[in-house]
Amino acid sequence: MPPDQLFQIANPLALLGWLALAASPLAPRAAQSVAIAVPLLLSVLYSGLILANWAGAEGGFASLPDVQLLFASAPVALAGWVHYLAFDLFVGAWAVRTARAEGIAHWMVLPCLMLTFLFGPAGLLAFAILRFTLTRKILP
Amino acid sequence: MTLALPAPRLAVASRPNRQLLAITLITALAAVPLIAALALDPRSFQGDSVWLKPLKFHLALTVYTGTLTLFAMLLPEGTFSTRRWRLYIGLVSFCILAEVVWIGGAAALGTASHFNIDGIWGTLYGLMGLAAVTLTSLSLAMAPAFWRRRESPLMLGVALGLGLTFSLTVPVAGYMSSNLSHFVGLPVTGARLPLFGWSAEVGDLRIAHFLATHAMQAVPLAALTGNRSAVWAAAAGWTVLVLWTFARALQGLPPF
Numbered sequence: 001m002p003p004d005q006l007f008q009i010a011n012p013l014a015l016l017g018w019l020a021l022a023a024s025p026l027a028p029r030a031a032q033s034v035a036i037a038v039p040l041l042l043s044v045l046y047s048g049l050i051l052a053n054w055a056g057a058e059g060g061f062a063s064l065p066d067v068q069l070l071f072a073s074a075p076v077a078l079a080g081w082v083h084y085l086a087f088d089l090f091v092g093a094w095a096v097r098t099a100r101a102e103g104i105a106h107w108m109v110l111p112c113l114m115l116t117f118l119f120g121p122a123g124l125l126a127f128a129i130l131r132f133t134l135t136r137k138i139l140p
Numbered sequence: 141m142t143l144a145l146p147a148p149r150l151a152v153a154s155r156p157n158r159q160l161l162a163i164t165l166i167t168a169l170a171a172v173p174l175i176a177a178l179a180l181d182p183r184s185f186q187g188d189s190v191w192l193k194p195l196k197f198h199l200a201l202t203v204y205t206g207t208l209t210l211f212a213m214l215l216p217e218g219t220f221s222t223r224r225w226r227l228y229i230g231l232v233s234f235c236i237l238a239e240v241v242w243i244g245g246a247a248a249l250g251t252a253s254h255f256n257i258d259g260i261w262g263t264l265y266g267l268m269g270l271a272a273v274t275l276t277s278l279s280l281a282m283a284p285a286f287w288r289r290r291e292s293p294l295m296l297g298v299a300l301g302l303g304l305t306f307s308l309t310v311p312v313a314g315y316m317s318s319n320l321s322h323f324v325g326l327p328v329t330g331a332r333l334p335l336f337g338w339s340a341e342v343g344d345l346r347i348a349h350f351l352a353t354h355a356m357q358a359v360p361l362a363a364l365t366g367n368r369s370a371v372w373a374a375a376a377g378w379t380v381l382v383l384w385t386f387a388r389a390l391q392g393l394p395p396f
Contacts, residue, residue, distance in 0.1 A: 122173065125172075125173060126170075129166060129169040129170060129172075130166065132165070132169065133162045133165040133166045133169065134162060
């Protein structure tokens with residue numbers, strides 16, 4: 001399947017996971033299952049993309065220009081995008097789980113989920129700040 | 141004759157109010173990524189980094205709610221945690237977060253937050269004025285609880301300081317917001333006062349705003365004398381200082 005088409009599949013798949021997390025108070029266990037299953041599926045896709053395309057790709061991890069060169073290959077760039085999708089959602093699921101266990105209201109977590117969905121680490125930071133403010137905890 | 145000053149009773153009567161402490165912590169910690177942006181972003185707005193203004197607001201709001209948190213600790217447990225207070229402090233916290241998101245968002249887009257009346261920003265500016273008055277009203281709302289214990293110089297100082305913060309800030313800041321500039325006059329050289337960055341050349345309304353808002357810290361300091369008259373004098377003196385800096389700015393003159 002061409003990278004374009006896989007991209008069109010990966011995005012709604014991730015969105016499904018985020019919607020499940022947003023609505024998680026309705027069915028917490030089901031939401032967690034979806035929000036873990038989707039990153040695992042995306043991880044399968046990622047692994048396949050890397051196994052199939054890594055050898056043929058130029059560039060590497062050693063310098064910023066190397067990384068940019070890596071992303072010049074469409075399937076490798078897709079793998080990078082899927083990496084974001086998978087890990088962001090996994091982090092979102094962790095935030096929802098942690099908030100639930102520590103009694104943080106879901107509506108306060110929603111803006112953090114939104115930020116994680118759009119800007120990954122900024123959402124993680126926002127949740128860490130919220131969690132520290134309300135529970136004085138940082139460590140998992 | 142020796143001058144013996146009775147030490148003011150600084151007895152902490154309660155644990156920190158959960159909501160006030162939370163909004164203080166969150167406003168302070170949310171400044172951390174802004175400091176990173178300040179270091180990384182070369183864009184400037186009116187001669188300063190675009191991130192300087194958001195950082196100033198995070199600092200100011202942290203000091204504001206932090207001071208309120210400390211003051212509340214002087215009163216018995218639960219004074220500000222009845223259902224009505226919880227709702228009200230929740231609303232104030234929402235207004236504070238809305239302000240910093242608005243100011244930070246405008247900075248990220250490299251545009252003005254205050255005095256910006258273009259399209260949607262104009263609507264936001266009006267709403268944020270409402271939010272600013274709401275968040276400032278907390279100082280006035282908390283004042284009566286201290287006023288009831290005004291036989292203590294410290295309680296008197298806190299009550300007067302809180303009352304003045306609201307009563308002086310709202311007209312000064314209200315005038316500044318309708319002036320659509322913090323300057324009165326047009327700076328030519330751009331000379332500024334150190335640290336604060338206020339104009340040393342033309343009228344700058346931010347000076348009176350700053351002093352008005354900090355009445356709540358300045359007036360209670362007079363309670364260190366242990367003398368209620370000194371506290372009243374400090375409240376009067378601070379009011380005169382605010383009015384004087386306001387009048388100077390209105391005339392288009394720097395404070396000195």
